[in-house]
Amino acid sequence: MSSSAHSTEGRGELTSRDDRIIAAVEELQSELIDAVSEAIRIPSINPRYPGQSYDDVVGGEGEVARYMASIYRQIGCETDLFAIEPGRENCVGVLRGRTGGRSLIYNGHIDVVPPGPAEQWTSGDPWSGHVAEGKIWGRGSCDMKAGVVAQAFAARALRSAGVELRGDLILEAVAGEEMMEHELGTTACIERGYRADAAVVSEASAPPTPLAVAPVTPGVMSFTISVEGKATHTSMRGETIRAGGYGAAVGVNAIDKAFIVYGALRHLEDEWSLTKRHPLFRPGHFTIQVGVFVGAPRTGQVPFFVPDLATMECIVWYPPDDDPDSVRGEIERQVSASAELDSWLRAHPPVVEWRHHWPASILDPSHPIVGATCRAHERASGDRATVNGFPAVEDATFLNQAGIPAISYGPGDLRVAHANDEHVEIGELLVATKTYALLAADWCGA
Ligand SMILES: [Zn+2]
Numbered sequence: 314m315s316s317s318a319h320s321t322e323g324r325g326e327l328t329s330r331d332d333r334i335i336a337a338v339e340e341l342q343s344e345l346i347d348a349v350s351e352a353i354r355i356p357s358i359n360p361r362y363p364g365q366s367y368d369d370v371v372g373g374e375g376e377v378a379r380y381m382a383s384i385y386r387q388i389g390c391e392t393d394l395f396a397i398e399p400g401r402e403n404c405v406g407v408l409r410g411r412t413g414g415r416s417l418i419y420n421g422h423i424d425v426v427p428p429g430p431a432e433q434w435t436s437g438d439p440w441s442g443h444v445a446e447g448k449i450w451g452r453g454s455c456d457m458k459a460g461v462v463a464q465a466f467a468a469r470a471l472r473s474a475g476v477e478l479r480g481d482l483i484l485e486a487v488a489g490e491e492m493m494e495h496e497l498g499t500t501a502c503i504e505r506g507y508r509a510d511a512a513v514v515s516e517a518s519a520p521p522t523p524l525a526v527a528p529v530t531p532g533v534m535s536f537t538i539s540v541e542g543k544a545t546h547t548s549m550r551g552e553t554i555r556a557g558g559y560g561a562a563v564g565v566n567a568i569d570k571a572f573i574v575y576g577a578l579r580h581l582e583d584e585w586s587l588t589k590r591h592p593l594f595r596p597g598h599f600t601i602q603v604g605v606f607v608g609a610p611r612t613g614q615v616p617f618f619v620p621d622l623a624t625m626e627c628i629v630w631y632p633p634d635d636d637p638d639s640v641r642g643e644i645e646r647q648v649s650a651s652a653e654l655d656s657w658l659r660a661h662p663p664v665v666e667w668r669h670h671w672p673a674s675i676l677d678p679s680h681p682i683v684g685a686t687c688r689a690h691e692r693a694s695g696d697r698a699t700v701n702g703f704p705a706v707e708d709a710t711f712l713n714q715a716g717i718p719a720i721s722y723g724p725g726d727l728r729v730a731h732a733n734d735e736h737v738e739i740g741e742l743l744v745a746t747k748t749y750a751l752l753a754a755d756w757c758g759a
Contacts (some may be wrong), residue, residue: 314575329759330476331627331692331751337474338466338747345466345746346739348384348597352377352423352458353442353451359424359491360537371400375486377423378402381486384465388472389441390484395505398488405507406484408468414479414758418512418717419468419749420499420708421461422490424451426731437735448736455725455737461486463724464741467749471759474750479601480757483507490649490708493671499708503715511682511756515745516707517725521595523741524748526686527703527721529593529633531711534640534674537626538574538648541661542567544566544610544621564619565657571623574663575603577651578627581644591632593678593702595631602628626668633673633702634726640669674710675755680718685756686748690722693747722748 319611338345344436356364377396385392385406396402399719410416415695428439439452449459456458465484489499495501518525543566545553552558553565576600586597609615631640645665652658676683678700687698703709703721712719 329473330754332749333474334470334476334754335693335747337470338743339749340473340673341466341470342743345742346449347431347450347749348466349454349459349462349737350442350444352380352462353422354440355380355424357423358427359489361492362427366426374424375400375402376436376514376595378404378486378488379466379641381423381461382579383408384462384469385484385489388465388469394506399503401497401610402489403488403498403502404486405502405612406465406486408482410477410480410482410600412479412758414448415502415511415756416481416483416509417753417756418485418513418712419464420485420511420512420712420725421457421515422465422488422498422708423458423486424459426455426489428452433733436736444739445533449610449739449742450736452735454735455517456518456730456735457723459559459725459742460517460723460745463746464749465748466517467564467753470746470750471753472726476754476759477757478753478757481509482753482757483509487708489588493669496536499609500715501710503712503713503717508715512709512712513682513686513749513752514707514709514712514719514721515723516703516721517719517727517730518701518703518723518725520728522699522701523726524688524690524724524744525536525699525701526683527701528676528678528680528683530670530703530706530721531594531599531630531633531638532635532672533706534629534631534637534670535627535668536629536644536667537624538571539664539666540567540571540574540623540624541619542570542619544612545619547617547619548722550619550757555755561657565621566619567621567623571606571608571625572656573658574648574651576624578603578644581647589635591634591702593700597632598702598704599632604628604686622627623726628676633675637670645673658690670709671706672714674706674713674719676713676718676720682718682720686722686752689748689752689755690744692751694744704743
């Protein structure tokens with residue numbers, strides 16, 4: 314299909330090939346937007362998301378996977394639909410290269426988080442996928458059906474521009490990312506044999522800069538702290554806290570004690586804002602947040618007792634270069650040190666239990682896929698590319714862990730992901746699609 318008329322023009326061929334690719338994306342613009350809307354209209358909530366009934370929700374991911382399969386087949390890809398868990402299919406489309414080029418994986422997840430109450434959406438139905446104000450609206454628009462569809466349409470544009478790749482381009486639409494079920498999605502694809510010389514995950518890579526090229530992510534861990542008190546009648550409150558009272562012999566308010574620990578964690582978080590730095594992240598990005606704080610009598614959530622249990626559920630974002638064990642140690646030492654300040658806590662130390670850990674994704678920014686993506690973005694947008702850390706975590710971690718060098722680059726902004734009125738800018742969608750197409754031609758060879 315490739316035009317031999319261009320192959321003898323040397324450097325001029327490069328420019329004209331890029332021009333043909335960009336023109337092909339522009340010709341597909343309205344179909345591209347329709348396809349993103351169509352994908353949003355398939356509710357594909359992760360069935361393991363907290364608050365969901367698994368049996369009611371399961372199946373949406375599979376439906377999106379089948380929708381993506383129809384696009385991949387139209388491009389001429391070898392298409393592989395497979396599930397580790399019924400109803401939760403992944404779809405992989407392989408655009409076979411002729412031979413001799415580098416291979417590339419384009420990866421994105423097709424599960425979404427729940428939309429929350431529909432009346433909180435001022436933009437309309439969360440599953441509408443409608444277009445207004447130059448944006449496509451709906452749950453999953455920027456996180457991340459725009460990115461998944463853009464990668465597929467990049468391959469389509471290459472075909473319609475008559476560009477034949479030398480290396481394989483592997484398109485992956487995967488399930489399970491929102492609950493870190495990479496064994497069902499991205500890791501399942503790797504284990505099925507889909508590997509490449511580099512990978513680009515199309516997660517929304519703003520803020521701070523739209524369409525940033527992101528070679529690293531932080532790591533994230535969660536933990537629970539439990540603080541014991543001692544229950545008694547609420548009328549004894551004064552006896553438990555005032556000079557001359559019976560004190561801990563009668564009762565101890567667990568909420569009061571938990572605030573000592575809370576204050577210590579906030580203090581450490583403020584220190585981190587000055588001490589934990591990484592050149593690709595905004596200062597202060599690394600945090601320790603108490604996201605759930607529950608204090609109550611063990612007998613139930615009523616105020617007629619001095620409460621005897623307080624729990625805090627916390628999230629820690631740590632720099633990609635930090636050792637997770639030493640981060641855990643820092644936090645445990647801070648909790649223990651705060652307990653040393655109080656006679657009750659010295660005798661009843663707060664208990665820290667570590668829960669989830671999503672390791673950081675780490676790729677050396679000098680890896681050639683970073684420069685190649687920057688060059689493609691610059692040709693696609695006419696603007697300078699920026700290299701930043703990705704603010705959150707995503708499947709690039711598991712690609713990098715498997716030895717497939719992976720970065721993030723995608724349309725959309727995490728400030729509106731997981732939020733009401735989620736949307737994606739059509740301008741960004743278009744630039745991203747052009748970048749993916751130009752990058753594939755450059756990386757895989759054409
Ligand atoms: Zn995402």
